[in-house]
Amino acid sequence: MTAHSDRKITVSDFVDRHFHWLALAPAVIFLLLLTVYPVVELIAMALSTITFERASEIWSFTPGENFQQLLDDDIFRIALKNTAVFALVSVLIEVFFGLGLAILVSSTGKSKGFIRTVLIIPILMPPVAIGSMWKLMYSLDFGVLNQAITAVGLPPVNWLGSTSLALLSVVIVDVWHWTPFVFLILFAAVEAVPSDVVEAARIDGASNRSIIFRIIIPLIWPTILVALFFRTILAFKVFDQIFLLTSGGPGTSTEVVSLHLYKVYFQQNDLGYGSMLSLAVIAATLAFIWVAHRAGRFVRAKDA
Known part of the structure; x- marks a missing residue:
């Protein structure tokens, strides 16, 4: 017991x-x-070459072959450049508009709740619906954008079929879709700015411009960095919008890393090289996170 x-x-x-x-x-x-x-x-x-024979996988250990293919892949370099341009341009525009909307809506009265609800509608829409809607709007023959252009006597624009405009057209869709996300993050930060600090600045004769650039933006700068960080990672992984709008065309003008990965995996059935591409993307993402973390620590140390 x-x-x-x-x-x-x-x-x-x-x-x-x-x-x-x-x-x-x-x-x-x-x-x-x-x-x-x-x-x-x-x-x-x-590290392998994977083939399919008689409904079974055959693995061959070829550690250097896929890496050499990665170095020789011209499309991957183009896709990486397009992805970097897309992420940089779209995120900077989204932060600019998101910050402006956050400050503008925060200065309104009782209607700020209604305005905030209306502004977040784009991020609630399914990506398939967004891609289909904008593809119709960009249509060369009957799109609403070209109808407006031809109504003033200008020739129609081939938004998605021009190598010089296709990537910009996708950026516009991304800005429309994700600016509300940045707005929500920055709006919460602007609302958290102490009102007595702003009122004291107004009493001292500070203009709206001075309040924005010398009080609000410095106080919410860490939140701006967070918004930049998250949106850059999401923009680097863009797939659905480009797949639905251009499928990487015309040519390779809108080819991005995620779309190239999809084609290697599911169209070319090259699982070994597709895995090497995935590792390269993961390494690039980790490098960006490390740089962003170091930059954030530097900014916080400077503010302190």
Whole structure:
């Protein structure tokens, strides 16, 4: 009886001492199964050539072949450049408009709640609906944009079929879609700016321009960096809009990394090289996160 009680007390003490590890164990196991194992499998695929014969996979260990193909892939370099241009231009425009809308809506009265609700409608729409809607608007023959242009006597514009305009046209769609997301982040930050600081500046004779550039923006600068950070990562992974609007064309003028990955995996069925491309994208994303983290630490240290 005593031995049984001692054993129960020992087990109870063990659970009490290690409860935090036992509570985390399911989450850790779940994380390993859904994250670590796929990454290991991806690395193994990137170092192999995978072919299909008689409904079965045949793996050949060729560690240098896929990497050499990555170095020789001209389309990947074009896609990487297009992705960088797309992300840089669209995110900067979105932050600019999002900040302007946040400051403007914050200065309104009781209607700010209604205006905020209307402005977030684009981010609530499914990407397929957005792509279909804008493709109709960009139509060369009956799109509403070309109808407005021809109504004033100008020739119609081939928005999605011109190599010089296609990427810009996709950027416009992305700005329309994601500016409300940036607006929501920055609007919360602007609303959190102490009103007594702004009122004191007005009493001292500060203009609206001075209040914006010398008080509001410096106070919400960390939030602006967060918005830049998140939107850049999301913009770097863009796929649905370009797939629906241009499919990477005309030529390779709108080819982006995610679309190139899709074509390598599902159209060319090159799983080994597709995995190597995925590792390259992951490495580029991690490098950006590291640089953004260092830049954020520098800004915080400078403000301090």
